[in-house]
Amino acid sequence: MKLTIDPKLLADTVAWAARALPTRPPIPVLAGLMLAAHDDQLDVSAFDYDMSMRATIPADVAEPGLIVLPGRVLTEIAKALPTTSYVEITADNREAGIRCGRSDYTLPTLPADDYPTLPEPPDPVGSINADQLAAAVAQVAAAAGKDDTLPMLTGVRIDADGGQLTLAATDRYRIAVRDLTWAPNGAPFGHLIPARHLHDITKGLGHGDVQIGVGDGLAAFTTGSRHTTVRLLDDQFIDYRKRISYEPAITATVDAATLAAAIKRVGLVADRTTAIRLAFDREQVLVRAGGADIGRGSETVECALTGDPIEIAFQSQYLLDALGAIDGTAHIGMDGARKPALFRSGDDSYRCLVMSLRVS
Known part of the structure; x- marks a missing residue:
């Protein structure tokens, strides 16, 4: 050579x-x-x-x-x-x-x-803007599990139906779902892709459109002269649509970035697994964390509440992941202090169902 x-x-x-x-x-x-x-x-x-x-x-x-x-x-x-x-x-x-x-x-x-023979990419079944796909994968991949003994929980489910592409992931404690528009040129499909690989792939796609192909146990992503294939996981997955499609009795509307910043500051007196308590009333939410042995922190953030006042607690990182995936206004739907809460973006394209914590 x-x-x-x-x-x-x-x-x-x-x-x-x-x-x-x-x-x-x-x-x-x-x-x-x-x-x-x-x-x-x-x-x-x-x-x-x-x-x-x-x-x-x-x-x-x-x-x-x-x-x-x-x-x-x-x-x-x-x-x-x-x-x-x-x-x-x-x-x-x-x-x-x-x-x-x-x-x-x-x-x-x-x-x-x-050196083994590389697999041939399956034929494209649609295309989407690479930047939008990368952003959507980042939003949902945080909710995927890390335990390889449960492969279903380590993947991102991609469902294509007409002009809508839906990405979903869960680790049993939360479910994150993101809807996108795309240009299909094939039949509807639903496949599960390892979240870690999908995140790495989409971070390197660059700009412009990416062609997506599926078939023979593989998914393919092509941009220009760059081709990536990834082996699919077993297609078994939860019925995530049913779990995120409901109208909660209580809804709090709050700026996502402002609430996330308050949670980070209050969380300075706690570790990543400590509960963050959110007490919602008509005009504000009180963010609290900590205890007598480690110190306490609190801060109030403006919000609008529909329904009865409520106090609910979450694992701090789950809160930050859900709020970090939302630009602008977040709608937090709740049905009780011991039930999951549904975090939604203003345009409803992103939803994340997060388990609450039982605290005394």
Whole structure:
């Protein structure tokens, strides 16, 4: 292999593909990035059996070839290369040379024959703005569980029905749901994608539209010349629509950012698992936390209440995640101090059902 390439383009592409490098590779070669040079372009790929990433970028290819280089080392080298001159990469079966300006590196190659075949992305079934998708995933992924022994709880459910795309996640203590509009070109579907992978994928989509494909146990996300696939989880999931579709007896309307800031300040006298108490009356909510042994904090925030005054308590991080996903006005629906509360955005596109805490 022999080629020259723009250093910034190489660094950006390698850093993007490195998102798929496994922390503990099941086989040594998967710690590498695969580089395939052909037809005046370079393909950069990474794979960990659950997720694959492949990008194609222009290059001046003098000798085509395929090599696998240590991924994390290559990423650091590419990031550090000067941008004043082009990068020259030459390689044989044993090692690769990377030269840019006065910088010169030699890396051992990994056995390319041992690298597994990357899955082919399924055909697109619709498209959506990448920024909107990334924001929606961030809103719901916080509610996904972390316990891998319960795979259903570690995923984000994506349901497509006509022009509406719905994302949902739950860890049993809360359910977060976000509705989006998109442009479908396939049949309705519902699939469960690992939340951690989906969050990583959508953070690196960039701007513009992303094509989404599903099929053969995979979901695919394509933007320009970058393709990502991720293996789907079992489709079993809770009936989240029924649980968030009701009208509570009590509704508090409050600025989400103002209430979140008050919770953070009051929470300085408590740890992440300590209950935050919210006492709602007609014109304000009293935020309280702490106790005699650790100190106490309180603050009032303006709000409007429909229904009877109520005092209810929540785990602080669950409160902050729900309020942090809402821009502007938040509507908090409650049916009692020991029942879940429904947090809704002003346009009702985001809903999060949060379990309350029983406190004395």
